[in-house]
Amino acid sequence: MNKYLARANQLVPELVENRRHFHRHPEVRNELFETVKYVKAQLEDMGYQVQEICQCGLVVLAGGKKPGKCILIRGDMDALPMPEDTGLEFSSENPGAMHACGHDLHMAMLLGAAKLLKEHEDEIEGTVKICFQPNEETFGGAKAMIEAGVLENPHVDAAFAIHVGSMADVGTLDYGKGLTMGSADGFSIHVKGKGCHGAAPNSGISPINIGVHIYLALQELLAREVNPAEQCTLTVGSMLFGDGATNVIPSEGVLNGTMRGFNAELINHLRQRVEEISVGTARVFGGDAEVEWLFSSPAMYCDPEFTDEVVRYAADVVGQDRMIPKKSRATGSEDFAYFGEKVPSQIFWLGAGVDDKTKRISNHNPKVLFSEDALPYGAAVYTQCAIEWLKEHK
Ligand SMILES: [Zn+2]
Numbered sequence: 139m140n141k142y143l144a145r146a147n148q149l150v151p152e153l154v155e156n157r158r159h160f161h162r163h164p165e166v167r168n169e170l171f172e173t174v175k176y177v178k179a180q181l182e183d184m185g186y187q188v189q190e191i192c193q194c195g196l197v198v199l200a201g202g203k204k205p206g207k208c209i210l211i212r213g214d215m216d217a218l219p220m221p222e223d224t225g226l227e228f229s230s231e232n233p234g235a236m237h238a239c240g241h242d243l244h245m246a247m248l249l250g251a252a253k254l255l256k257e258h259e260d261e262i263e264g265t266v267k268i269c270f271q272p273n274e275e276t277f278g279g280a281k282a283m284i285e286a287g288v289l290e291n292p293h294v295d296a297a298f299a300i301h302v303g304s305m306a307d308v309g310t311l312d313y314g315k316g317l318t319m320g321s322a323d324g325f326s327i328h329v330k331g332k333g334c335h336g337a338a339p340n341s342g343i344s345p346i347n348i349g350v351h352i353y354l355a356l357q358e359l360l361a362r363e364v365n366p367a368e369q370c371t372l373t374v375g376s377m378l379f380g381d382g383a384t385n386v387i388p389s390e391g392v393l394n395g396t397m398r399g400f401n402a403e404l405i406n407h408l409r410q411r412v413e414e415i416s417v418g419t420a421r422v423f424g425g426d427a428e429v430e431w432l433f434s435s436p437a438m439y440c441d442p443e444f445t446d447e448v449v450r451y452a453a454d455v456v457g458q459d460r461m462i463p464k465k466s467r468a469t470g471s472e473d474f475a476y477f478g479e480k481v482p483s484q485i486f487w488l489g490a491g492v493d494d495k496t497k498r499i500s501n502h503n504p505k506v507l508f509s510e511d512a513l514p515y516g517a518a519v520y521t522q523c524a525i526e527w528l529k530e531h532k
């Protein structure tokens with residue numbers, strides 16, 4: 139058995155305890171104050187000097203005693219703003235927040251890796267930069283860490299992350315090469331009309347009518363203006379108009395949505411079209427609209443050469459038969475893509491499905507379950523990939 143996996147197996151009680159602590163106390167966005175306090179204390183206990191480089195973003199360095207390159211390993215820490223409905227005895231005690239994307243497991247695995255790396259510090263030929271990132275779900279965290287200089291001092295030569303998946307068997311590693319996950323652009327279209335009594339619609343301008351026409355025109359945008367060979371999607375996730383009255387035409391409302399794709403030039407063009415369609419449609423009916431762009435995250439690029447290397451290292455941990463090349467690109471997004479734009483990167487999807495397949499349900503569902511049996515694999519894969527890559531790139 140791989141020596142890091144053997145050691146990680148001994149650490150299981152600690153990995154599980156940490157994971158359950160995080161699960162019980164989820165925090166969202168970059169307001170992870172209690173989470174960060176806990177992670178920091180654990181890292182300091184291991185002998186690390188912890189640096190907070192942006193709000194709720196932590197970095198520690200392992201190795202650095204022998205000359206060599208620097209590899210960054212990243213785990214994200216934020217939960218989702220949604221209530222939990224798993225029935226687990228360690229369910230969220232923070233109403234309206236839940237670790238439904240498995241970032242609680244990511245933190246436990248990365249803390250496990252931090253411990254393994256400390257125990258094997260003499261073998262590290264270069265430096266491992268261990269990075270605990272806030273705010274992945276709203277695509278702000280990776281960008282904030284990079285802007286705060288996480289890729290320098292020492293300069294990072296490659297970056298590596300793991301995400302758990304609730305649908306795949308424990309210990310499988312799913313990976314892609316090239317563009318593997320879509321870009322994400324979030325928008326709010328603020329529609330302005332003129333409020334009035336529902337009995338006299340002619341005395342006002344209904345923003346609902348405008349909103350519905352904008353909605354339909356946006357669906358036509360993909361159908362009529364995008365080359366069918368392109369992979370791209372536009373979803374309006376909410377339309378908020380009025381306050382429940384039957385006899386009031388409200389004065390304004392909003393459509394919230396997201397666009398995903400793999401072609402940056404096309405996405406830029408579509409952003410412009412979303413604005414033209416929204417404003418133009420609103421004016422046709424005598425109202426107005428304004429498009430607010432909420433976030434923009436690039437498509438995830440996995441460097442093919444770096445991928446071949448980390449796949450080889452990881453296979454030693456989980457077994458070659460559990461390394462699964464992706465069959466297709468996913469339109470889901472990851473803000474680790476910001477790292478992928480700067481340095482050779484890879485993000486593995488580690489299977490963490492529960493044994494009973496009928497209970498498996500996807501990430502972001504209030505009932506999602508993750509198997510804690512995945513934790514030692516994650517800790518060992520992080521460690522193995524970091525140490526082996528540095529050994530081969532002196
Ligand atoms: Zn997520």
Ligand SMILES: [Zn+2]
Pocket residue numbers: 239240241274301
């Ligand atoms: Zn996630």
